[in-house]
Amino acid sequence: MTRWDIQPLxxxxxxxxxxxxxxxxxxxxGDLLKHLASAAANAGTVVPGSAHFDFTGPVAPGQARPGSPMxxxxxxxxxxxxxRRPKLEFMATRTLNSYKGAVExxxxxxxxxxxxxxxxxxxxxxxxxxxDMPQGPGLYQPPAAGGQGATK
Structure with a gap:
């Protein structure tokens, strides 16, 4: 059996x-979301009158502006x-799991x-x-059988 020498402190x-x-x-x-929402709201449009895209940009909680031209x-x-959202969620989940695992x-x-x-x-x-982890060129690739995951 392996002997461990862990210093709890x-x-x-x-x-x-x-x-x-x-x-x-x-x-x-949180700051990223707030600033993206602000940038999206202040970027303006290049379409005349009431024509607009049917997209809702990155909006921080409490700042939703439905019907605003995008x-x-x-x-x-x-x-x-x-x-980027799935990557950020993955990073947060892995950090939390690692933290909890070390405590346990x-x-x-x-x-x-x-x-x-x-x-x-x-x-x-x-x-x-x-x-729902996205896959494809430049995105997270699940580990192959017996191998490591790869990103391009």
Whole structure:
């Protein structure tokens, strides 16, 4: 059996730094949505009169403006965000799973259950199962049998 030498206080320090980073990432994602919504709302249109695209751009909660004309810049921002949303969700889910797995592993280690700690550790590094993950050139590719996932 493998002998472990985990320092719970060291892990706690690492988890604290990770938590701070995750909180900053969450704030940045919220700011991104807010600024994309503002950019989309202020980009204007290139169509005359009441003609407009039937798209709703990236809109922060509480800032929905149904029926507002959307120009090509707003449409492009909306599509850009639609493409990035699954990637951001995947990153957030994986970070949360890794954090929880590290907590569970160090708790199990502290309680003397090395098998439970090993299981928690191996589960923490697995990619989360997200059914709607986009695939294609330049996007996440699921791991091939016996191989690693690849991005282009």
């Amino acid at each position: 060291g892990v706690q320090g690492s988890l604290s730094v990770t938590k701070q980073g995750a909180e900053q990432l969450e704030k940045a994602a 120009g090509p810049i707003a449409v492009a921002l909306s599509r850009w965000m639609e493409n 592993a160090v708790n199990a280690y502290s309680q003397g259950n090395l098998e439970q700690a090993a299981n928690a550790q191996s589960e923490a590094v697995r990619a989360p199962r997200m059914p």
